[in-house]
Amino acid sequence: MFDNLIFEDPGFFWLLVLLPIVGVRYFLTRNRQQAELRISSVKGFKAQRSILSTLRHGLFVLRILALTFFIIAMANPRSTVVTTRSSSTLGIDIVLAIDISASMLARDLKPNRLDALKEVAAEFIKGRPTDRIGLVVYAGESFTLTPVTSDKAVVLRALEELEYNTVLEQGTAIGMGLATSVNRLKESNAKSKVIILLTDGVNNSGFIDPKIASELALEYDIKTYTIGLGSNGMALSPVSPLPNGQFQYSMTRVEIDEGLLREIAQTTGGKYYRATDNVKLGKIYEEIDSLEKTEIEEFTFTNFEERFRPFVLLGGLFLIIEVLLRFIVFRSFI
Known part of the structure; x- marks a missing residue:
């Protein structure tokens, strides 16, 4: 009921200092608050003390x-509830362009290049809750x-189900992968447009030159991060299909065309980058x-609810x- 309670006029609490003073004064004058009858001797009166005379101090x-509760009410207590709302209007649109040629089954990354990429890319996607993401293979x-x-x-789900198959023509068409990604983003109204292009080879297929695709x-205004995937030197790679x-x-x-990716x-x-x-x-x-x-804009709302009424009551x-x-029980003592 009184969570997050604050007092708008705490200066009224100084009035509480007067209450102990009033209490001391009452204690000192408590015996003079009733009418007195002076007689020469009280021997003829039997000494009986009524319990009401004691309880009247209550x-x-x-x-x-x-008075204490009235003073608290005067200090204007109120509770506050703070709520926040986040808003990201124009975020980032991202396309992951992934090479799925046979060489992506090489085992220099564990368990292989493609599965290692899928695991890392999944974590990347999960960490971008406010952005839009697409996949090009x-x-x-x-x-x-x-x-x-x-x-x-x-x-x-599409990333998890991604695997090497023979449906696509064999080879590595970096230019076409980049051009398709550009085509996905060219109509975007996002604040920023990004392509993350990954390959483990050289451009040896397709009818679009990678340099022309980069100019597109x-x-x-699409920024492109390129990743060359594969260990330096030799790697255990697929060379021929089995029955x-x-x-x-x-x-x-x-063999990775690092010059092209860097350009x-x-x-x-x-x-x-080289992975x-x-x-x-x-x-x-990362x-x-x-x-x-x-950029996420955060709005803070503070709601106030007056809490003086319970103290007044x-x-x-x-x-x-x-x-x-x-005036009913102790009227004879007044």
Whole structure:
């Protein structure tokens, strides 16, 4: 009932200092508050002390309690309830462009590059509750896996089900992956538009030059962060399919066109990263997450509710009881 209670006029509490003074005065004059009869001797009177004469001092206590509650009410007590509401009007639209060529099954990241990426990307998506996110995948060609949406459940489910298949033409079409991502964002009205493009190879497929795609991103004011995925040197990679649908693995040299990825990032105002293991990949997404933050406007509302009435009622109750007792029960002592 009295949670978060504050007093608007606490100066009235100085009146409480007067109550002990009144109490001391009452104690000193308590025996002179009744009429006196002076006689030469009281031997003829039997000494009997009525309990009412003792209880009548309770009237003073009731009066003090009434005054105390009236003073508290005068201090204007009120309770406060503070509520907040967050608002982010124009946030960030992000497209994750993911290479799903066969080389993404290489096992230099655990359990492989694609699964390691899916785990890190899922955490990144979960950490962007106010932004819209879409997924684009590419190998020798590209397509939109999910449009840019605020429904994170849809994006996370699509990411979880993402796996290598032979539906797409084989190869690594970086230009087409970037161009498809630009196409997803070019009509966006978001405050900021970002592409996070990841690949573990070189551009060897597709009919769109990556440099032209990066110029399109620049034209539509889309910042692109590029990530080269794969360990330095050799990696255990799939080299040929087996009859059972699995791959035969062998140590092959990792080849990533870092110059191209760095140029795409510089052209669009982004940054290039190299992820050689699971830990570095996670830190890269953490850094991008910290660089691209949505401004959230927070509104604070304070509601006041007056709380003086209970104190007035209590003070009035004690005052009424005191008056009733004084003129009914203790009337002979007045």
